[in-house]
Amino acid sequence: MKILVVDDFSTMRRIIKNLLRDLGFTNTQEADDGSTALPMLQSGDFDFLVTDWNMPGMTGIELLKHVREDERLKTLPVLMVTAEAKRDQIVAAAQAGVNGYVIKPFTAAVLKEKIEKIFERVDG
Amino acid sequence: MAALELDSSAGEFEKLFGEKAKELTNRLENNDIAGAVGMIQDLQKVRDENLYQEIGRLTRALHESIKNFKLDSNVGAGSEIDEAHEGLAYVVDMTAKAANKTMDMVDAALPLSEGISTEAVEIKQEWQRFLKKEIAPSEFRDLTKRITVFLDNTEVNTKKLNGNLNDILLAQDFQDLTGQVIQKVTTMVTDVESRLVNLVSMAGHVDEMTGIQHNSIETESEVDDPTKGVGPQINAEDKEDVASNQDDVDDLLSSLGF
Numbered sequence: 001m002k003i004l005v006v007d008d009f010s011t012m013r014r015i016i017k018n019l020l021r022d023l024g025f026t027n028t029q030e031a032d033d034g035s036t037a038l039p040m041l042q043s044g045d046f047d048f049l050v051t052d053w054n055m056p057g058m059t060g061i062e063l064l065k066h067v068r069e070d071e072r073l074k075t076l077p078v079l080m081v082t083a084e085a086k087r088d089q090i091v092a093a094a095q096a097g098v099n100g101y102v103i104k105p106f107t108a109a110v111l112k113e114k115i116e117k118i119f120e121r122v123d124g
Numbered sequence: 125m126a127a128l129e130l131d132s133s134a135g136e137f138e139k140l141f142g143e144k145a146k147e148l149t150n151r152l153e154n155n156d157i158a159g160a161v162g163m164i165q166d167l168q169k170v171r172d173e174n175l176y177q178e179i180g181r182l183t184r185a186l187h188e189s190i191k192n193f194k195l196d197s198n199v200g201a202g203s204e205i206d207e208a209h210e211g212l213a214y215v216v217d218m219t220a221k222a223a224n225k226t227m228d229m230v231d232a233a234l235p236l237s238e239g240i241s242t243e244a245v246e247i248k249q250e251w252q253r254f255l256k257k258e259i260a261p262s263e264f265r266d267l268t269k270r271i272t273v274f275l276d277n278t279e280v281n282t283k284k285l286n287g288n289l290n291d292i293l294l295a296q297d298f299q300d301l302t303g304q305v306i307q308k309v310t311t312m313v314t315d316v317e318s319r320l321v322n323l324v325s326m327a328g329h330v331d332e333m334t335g336i337q338h339n340s341i342e343t344e345s346e347v348d349d350p351t352k353g354v355g356p357q358i359n360a361e362d363k364e365d366v367a368s369n370q371d372d373v374d375d376l377l378s379s380l381g382f
Binding site: 011 | 224227230351352355357360365367368369370373380382
């Protein structure tokens, strides 16, 4: 399982990577915004994308839209982990095809639950 | 203080203006045209004098504000705004350092505590076998050696763990320092706001006397572009359009058929 973690803050990337490692996902890579992440996704064989929303350059929601428009990436499971908590935004993310939405600050248990749920659905 | 002064000066102007206007009507009613023309000139004079005064006040206040902002010709450098910038950059830097240091310490501590835990589980299993007398004498010798090594390692590793925990504790000192900087910036922002409000109200008096009307400045409704992201919500509980916790998010998503 190869995972890309996208967040503009290196500390948050590190926290998410550590939590993923705790859940047994050790093959993770990082990007600091959507415009760095998209080419990585397009050229690498990632199985899962965890992205923040608010980032300079390309935001997470734009990245999600690009992923869904890309023939090869459109089924990639995407988990949004973000401080963006407006109802409109959550609805917009759902409409754009997000697979899970976690708001910061979050706990390890919530992240685990959402990731497991996503893979249950993807596998099932 | 300045605001009080302002109001009284504006009130004086209106009073004087009112008095002169009354006199003007009196003179007109009494057909004293020459007197009335004089009055009009007086009125003009009162307005002009007050206008000059107000503009003088406004200019002085503007000067004072600029001085207080410490904005000088080399724009920005050394000003309060610049200080606030630097202060906030320091906060970002300090919090990042503290977070990284804490995570470094945790990363270094985890293998130690995991090691102690794994070894303890294994030794416990052997120990249980020994208590049930299921262990051969040669195995027992190995076990005692293993226990000795384990105790030695545990002594060393728990010392390291204590050290890491203390370092984690110390890494929280950023809270005090960043708190002070943020408080300073908050005070500065409040101060700047009150000075700006003061300037705006002074400029308002000038507008009144000159009869200048501004096209209602289109307060560019800074509609946050939600696709750009608006950052964390403060007081999310009080806002209708905001999910205040993960349960809210989950409820919303499930109502959308998630």
